[in-house]
Amino acid sequence: MIEQSESPPDLVKQQNIDRILASAERLFRQYGYTKTNVADIARDLGMSAGNIYRFFPTKAAIHQALAERILDVLYRNAWNIFHSDLSVCDRLRRYAQMNYQYTLDMMISENKVYEMVVVAMEQHWTVVKTHMDRVSLLMQSVIREGIDAGDFPEQDEAIAARCLSASLAQISHPVLVAQCYVENHEPSVSQLIEFGLNSLKYGSSCRAS
Template sequence: MNSRQSAASSKDVETRCRIVATAERLFREIGYNKTTVADIARCLSMSAGNVYRFFTSKSEINEAVGRQLMGEVEQAAEAIANSQGPASERLRKLIHTVERMNSERYLSDTKLHEMVSIALTENWPIVREHVLRMDVYLQKVIRDGIEAGEFRHQDPALAARLVHTSTMRFCHPRLMVECGEFTVPTIDQMLDFCLAALHA
């Protein structure tokens, strides 16, 4: 690749990022359903045609926004999975972090919640991919816990799915709303329960 191609492609990456950032802002401000590709283009002072050079449809832009929002949660989870300390503490911190990040982005922001709600209903592959990536970080922590003798010997992949499924009420944006009235169990009571099962 010569320097001119490289410059062009880095400009393309930048434009792509600006489209995604603008789309995310518009989803927050006017909502997912009401935002059009023309709105996104207008905010960036470019033609809709230019936006379509990067994304073939509005739904592709939405996917990119979703990936970015979920990617931030994945990065936080990865950092905790790779940190030092007892596995039980990291597991607790990981689930708490997901709960806090999802509350901040999807619950306090009803417009973004609309996007998530549609994604979950339409069962976007990106939601499934996000769940599977989060499983990997949970697995890492649980494997460490087994190796350190903190948890009993067990299949880390299955254990990760069990913890993830048990704590779904605290990580799944729609359940967080639906189950909001249920103050018991708290997230820590649920984590104590999971840790008891992992130790047993």
């Protein structure tokens, strides 16, 4: 049942939201997003569907909140890499490798989570774009660090970050990874990463117009 407590209303509300999301994630992982409905979540929590709707107007809203949580984990991983003691190129390289491995592992070991991410990209693009913009800011900072250290020539770090992300989309976008990299594919992951890094070392296409 929904928890009743003398705790502050906002705290109780958040506790109930957390319980709903935990149940939804468990069921989505077990049965898949498309095969789980609000009634299933309510039954799992021992409450009515009406109680769920007090906190989330639709199943899609629950899914959006879960997508934000998944992407937040990816953002924290990216933040840790970009703030590590590795060289600039190694940080960018490690980030690209992490992103690819996360997507690949999700496809192979947690295909129900993979389904959730694909649905998020189709139905909740604003959430995905917000995540991409946050990561882009991290990437811009690292590229600027490389420019200031002489690793890269002077260039617009915002344009460079967007270009690098676009060039690596084939090893980070779930649908593209599924189509191209579940088997050996050329160019390889490492070749694509090195191509992107080499483009930063020239930088002529990333100068502000």
